[in-house]
Each structure stands twice: as C-alpha cells, then as structure tokens.
Amino acid sequence: MRGHLIDTVRLAIEFIRFGGGCRGYNSSISFEQKILKLEEDNQLAEEEIAKIRREFDAAKQSFFKIPDALKGMQKMDPNGIYVNKNLRLENIQVYGFDYDYTLAHYSANLQSLIYELAKEHLVNEFWYPGSCLEFKYDPTFPIRGLYYDKLKGCLLKLDFFGSIEPDGCYFGRRKFTKKEIEQIYGTRHIGRDQARGLVSLMDFFCFSEACLIADIVQHFVDAKLEFDAPYVYQDVNRAIQHVHGSGLAHRGILSDPQRYLVKNSQLLRFLRMLKENGKKLFLLTNSPYYFVDGGMRFMLEGCDHQNWKYMN
Known part of the structure; x- marks a missing residue:
C-alpha cells in the first residue's frame, strides 16, 4: 500500500x-x-x-x-488472623473483648476525676501556682479530634483536608477569628512543616487533657506571665500519664463505681447469649487485674454470672 x-x-x-x-x-x-x-x-x-x-x-x-504461579504460592496459615467481609459469626467459636470502652463504659464524671487528679499533680509536684487548684473541668469545651500546636500554644480542630475549621482554633479559652487564624498561620491550611509541631488529642481520655491545657494557657495569659507552649503540653501530659500509670484513676473509679461506671444491660444480654450458645469468651487488656476485676464485678452485679472469670 x-x-x-x-x-x-x-x-x-x-x-x-x-x-x-x-x-x-x-x-x-x-x-x-x-x-x-x-x-x-x-x-x-x-x-x-x-x-x-x-x-x-x-x-x-x-x-x-x-x-x-498460583499453584506455587504458599498456603494460608490456618492459625493466622485474616480479614473477611463475608464472615458468618455463627461459625466463630471464640470471642475476645477489650476492657475500656468495650466492656467498661464510663460516665462524664471520669473526665472530671482525671482532670482533678492531674491538676493537683501539677501544683504539688511541678510547682504550678496554687491558684490552679481553683480550675474546674468544663465538659462543654473539649471535643474529639483536637490537636495542640506546641509551637504556638493553640488548640486546633482540623477538617479532613488538614485545614483549621473556622470555629476550631483556641488560644487558652479564647476562640480566634478567621482573620486572627490567617495572621498567625498565614492560611487556614496546615502544611507539612507546621504539622510537625502538632500533637493529637484524639481519644476519650484526652478530653480532660485538652481542657487542662487550655486552662493553664488561659491562666498565664490572664496573669500576664510569659510561658513556653511546648512545656505546657509536656507538663500536662506527664501529669495525665501519672494519673493513669500510678493507679490514681483506677483507685478513684473503684472507690465509687456507681459514679464512674455505666452498666450496659444490652451488652450483658449479648455476653449471656454467646455463653448460652457455647461460645468461648476472653478479655484482653493492659489494665491491672484488680481494676478489671472490681469493674467487672460491679457491672455483673445482679446477673446470673456474677463471677466474670467463669464466663469463658
């Protein structure tokens, strides 16, 4: 052609x-x-x-x-754990549970307890001003998904795209306007370099931590005292960790379980149904035994299986 x-x-x-x-x-x-x-x-x-x-x-x-090539691939480990979206629960013979916020659910009073214990530790051990003991936990202030800017001392709420939400930037207890946010950060979007200075306050246990950070910052602002934002976070975080790690929070909860623990009848019915159908149950947690034992005894109070250790 x-x-x-x-x-x-x-x-x-x-x-x-x-x-x-x-x-x-x-x-x-x-x-x-x-x-x-x-x-x-x-x-x-x-x-x-x-x-x-x-x-x-x-x-x-x-x-x-x-x-x-498929024939030559290694067979799946029968003892392995795999994801299966078509899983039929009736074929599962063993069920495992975490303790905190799975079996044990807490009232809003828990945040006040952690806040109070951490506040006292800041004053007694880190020599913060005694006036800090007057702080009170505000359950309406913190929300999930906050970040603390260790460089600028701001509490931030970021959206899915990493931008500061218009109503989600606080310095102490004062909310910044859009104009103030742009003056401080140049833009609402948090870049990669700025993100390195952020620490996340994501889970339920961080409510008291976020509130205490804001109150400490506000206290220094009102008193016209200079402070280093990174050290505020470091001190508050260490105080919160001490409350959990020393057992102060555990002992406080067990001292008045009615005040801090929430009984869940629906969960108990579910556990009973599993047991009646011959399923094996186990509890896996890093919480100390005395704390878990006391909490489980309280939550199973009045049930057929008051001794939770024999529900497996």
Missing part, C-alpha cells in the same frame, strides 16, 4: 515538473522532501507497532503462566 502511495506522489511530481510552469522545480523539491518524511514516519510507525506487539506477546505469556 505504501508503494502505491509513493508512486502516485512521484507521478504528481513529474506532472508538476513538466507542466507546472516556472515554479515546478521548487515544488518538486518540496514534494521529494515530503516523500522522504513520509517514508521515515512509516518506518517509525512500523517499529512502534512491532514494539507494542512484542509487549503484548510478553504480557500474554505472563497471563498464561498465572495458574502455575
């Missing part, structure tokens, strides 16, 4: 050369250059087609080898 095309073009050149007048010579050169260009393009096209054909043949051979 390419040969017929070239012959046709050559005839056109000859016609122009001898019958096209004084401009025939210049036109013939132009057409000859076009012929050479056309031949080069056709050659490149054939090379490209050949390349695609080779890649297709290689992919085809790889596809044919897939069944053999």
